């Protein structure tokens with residue numbers, strides 16, 4: 123007998139409720155479930171929608187996902203240590219940017235549709251025991267604002283299903299740009315009003331070989347077309363004539379064709395729209411990623427113009443930054459750092475991405491006034507230092523997490539995927555990080571005894587791995603975080619075991 127849709131069902135309860143099962147929400151669920159957290163995702167869509175949006179994983183995201191086991195990568199060898207891989211990219215639609223990354227990490231750019239990622243993360247989340255409540259829209263969130271109360275209550279309704287109430291100790295809003303969780307928690311944002319409107323469609327082009335391919339500037343804006351003679355083509359146009367009066371007005375095939383044709387300066391005939399959407403350069407960055415027991419991740423915390431393919435990359439890195447910290451917090455480690463550091467570490471990269479997308483859009487301003495600037499930039503992009511600076515910025519490879527003045531300058535950096543030997547067996551940094559635990563890598567065995575002693579209060583959550591490496595490493599030992607960043611480094615100049623103890627005190631505190 124099917125349940126009576128008008129009768130509320132018994133409340134569900136979990137440790138963490140994730141509102142929104144897009145790619146970021148599903149990854150959070152998979153990661154939290156990996157750490158044994160009872161997690162429920164509430165997603166309004168019955169199934170993954172294959173939207174033609176994110177398709178680019180940049181280097182740091184790919185590196186992070188390889189460490190967490192979601193992407194395959196090469197086995198690093200000593201021969202690869204000093205070489206780099208390079209992929210061509212663009213900056214503000216201008217060709218010539220090269221994104222490089224250590225060869226031990228694999229390709230710097232990985233093509234992966236966001237729908238495929240969402241499916242992968244959801245499958246893993248379910249395998250690990252997460253609950254996924256699809257077809258349910260969250261309509262309200264109560265309680266938990268100051269972090270001291272007992273928990274939060276979520277109300278959700280489903281089409282044809284009875285309303286549901288869910289209680290959780292923590293709620294993560296991964297519910298996208300128009301986040302209900304963000305609004306309900308009263309989180310405010312820094313915003314930039316839109317100046318540009320953009321249209322996007324997945325359509326059949328009547329003459330795919332005659333359509334302008336790639337990023338094409340015109341006197342009125344830009345067309346961005348990926349002509350596909352064998353199926354649907356991704357077609358977009360950026361119109362710099364001002365924002366659309368109502369962004370929520372549905373885009374029609376006729377409007378897409380008219381806009382693309384107007385910007386291109388000639389008719390671009392198309393039919394059979396599978397997907398139509400409009401977007402703008404409106405940007406938002408929340409002032410905090412946490413309000414008491416409510417946390418925000420992905421587009422719920424940051425949105426910007428999608429030039430450079432960076433939005434989902436930020437969200438994925440939010441998830442890998444947050445999940446292990448929240449899990450340790452829920453297992454009783456008392457340090458406030460575990461939750462406070464999330465905003466401190468993840469907001470600055472988002473602020474920088476918003477700034478770089480705004481800079482790119484300014485550079486894309488059509489017309490003769492900006493042509494010399496574009497020509498200058500095109501020449502600058504050929505300079506290796508400029509290309510590296512911009513490439514590292516877009517791919518987040520230059521991120522260094524906050525560190526204190528007394529810590530090694532390596533602290534907060536991401537440790538490359540070095541080939542290592544443990545008990546004479548070959549392994550790698552990425553492989554050792556698969557369990558998702560804090561990892562004390564001991565490369566100078568003379569330091570091991572003192573380090574083991576120093577971490578005794580935390581030995582149940584820190585794995586100690588004595589290893590050897592043929593890489594010329596300026597470190598004797600290092601504490602690696604589950605997300606691959608260096609929490610503490612003994613480079614021979616610092617406080618040694620006392621520094622490790624101080625770091626673990628800050629990160630975890632002591633259980634009484």
Ligand SMILES: Cc1cc2nc3c(=O)[nH]c(=O)nc-3n(C[C@H](O)[C@H](O)[C@H](O)COP(=O)(O)OP(=O)(O)OC[C@H]3O[C@@H](n4cnc5c(N)ncnc54)[C@H](O)[C@@H]3O)c2cc1C
Nearest residue numbers: 142144146166176177260297298420421431432433434435
């Ligand atoms: C044209 C375009 C191209 C892009 N290209 C790239 C790219 O190449 N690379 C890149 O990194 N990024 C790109 N992005 C950005 C990327 O698409 C987003 O950053 C990404 O979708 C964010 O993922 P998310 O999980 O945070 O949010 P979303 O994908 O928006 O997922 C949020 C989920 O929450 C659900 N939800 C919302 N409200 C509720 C509710 N009340 N109850 C229950 N469920 C709810 C939604 O149904 C949705 O499934 C692009 C964006 C656009 C517009």
